[in-house]
Amino acid sequence: MSDTRSLPVLESAVVPCCPPLTERPLSAEEAERTAKMFKALGDPVRLRLFSAVASHEGGEACVCDISDVGVSQPTVSHHLKKLREAGLLTSERRGTWVYYRVEPSVLAAMGQLLSAA
Amino acid sequence: MSDTRSLPVLESAVVPCCPPLTERPLSAEEAERTAKMFKALGDPVRLRLFSAVASHEGGEACVCDISDVGVSQPTVSHHLKKLREAGLLTSERRGTWVYYRVEPSVLAAMGQLLSAA
Numbered sequence: 304m305s306d307t308r309s310l311p312v313l314e315s316a317v318v319p320c321c322p323p324l325t326e327r328p329l330s331a332e333e334a335e336r337t338a339k340m341f342k343a344l345g346d347p348v349r350l351r352l353f354s355a356v357a358s359h360e361g362g363e364a365c366v367c368d369i370s371d372v373g374v375s376q377p378t379v380s381h382h383l384k385k386l387r388e389a390g391l392l393t394s395e396r397r398g399t400w401v402y403y404r405v406e407p408s409v410l411a412a413m414g415q416l417l418s419a420a
Numbered sequence: 421m422s423d424t425r426s427l428p429v430l431e432s433a434v435v436p437c438c439p440p441l442t443e444r445p446l447s448a449e450e451a452e453r454t455a456k457m458f459k460a461l462g463d464p465v466r467l468r469l470f471s472a473v474a475s476h477e478g479g480e481a482c483v484c485d486i487s488d489v490g491v492s493q494p495t496v497s498h499h500l501k502k503l504r505e506a507g508l509l510t511s512e513r514r515g516t517w518v519y520y521r522v523e524p525s526v527l528a529a530m531g532q533l534l535s536a537a
Contacts, residue, residue: 324467324470324471324474324475324527325471325474325475325479325522325527326475327471327475328468328471328472328475328488329467329468329471330468331464331468331489331490334464334465334467334468335464337467338461338462338463338464338466338467339462341458341459341461341462341467342458342459342462342463343462344455344458344462345455345456345458345459345460345461345462346455346459347448347451347452347455348451349455350441350446350451350454350455350458351445351446351447351448351451353441354441354442354444354445354446354451355445357441357442358441358442358443358444358445362442371445372448373448405442407536410441410442410534410536411534411536413534414531414534414535417527417528417530417531417534418531419524419527419528
């Protein structure tokens with residue numbers, strides 16, 4: 304949990320709270336927060352975009368790097384924004400482009416939710 | 421509801437295929453399959469129900485065991501069916517009740533998707 308550069312406030316707001324789903328039932332409030340992240344990945348195009356960013360060289364990508372998912376650039380931008388709003392990506396504008404990066408702590412927390420208790 | 425039995429075939433049909441999302445971009449077909457599972461967990465009530473089943477004694481639960489999520493029993497049944505259709509739960513009728521159980525291989529595969537490459 305070290306490098307939170309651009310959006311430290313967002314991170315603390317969205318990192319899930321919760322133990323593995325197999326450990327105890329989630330509270331309503333925990334489920335509300337966590338479901339947002341799963342929902343963001345519950346669309347095939349967003350999931351492809353997320354994996355495109357996550358696996359891109361240097362761990363970050365801009366819209367200019369992603370053109371092979373079969374949707375227009377504005378649609379790519381729209382979905383990347385949704386992923387950012389769900390706390391799965393952070394973004395930083397550099398010159399013309401906005402660069403997206405996976406938020407590793409969120410990914411780790413989601414992985415932990417799905418691990419066996 | 422009355423057509424609910426154990427579904428051994430379903431299991432092999434839904435286990436995701438894919439390496440960690442950080443390893444390489446998912447193909448369209450991989451994303452289509454995998455997004456279904458994330459989408460199933462992308463609803464707060466379903467997520468609570470899933471954690472209720474996953475954390476229940478013996479690793480399984482029937483609708484009769486789950487009554488504290490603030491929705492009616494038919495709604496609980498509806499959501500459990502959705503989770504089953506997404507491959508996250510398996511079900512088995514025993515007497516009056518259908519018992520749901522988390523499909524551990526699917527949970528493990530989703531956890532792997534979210535792990536660092």
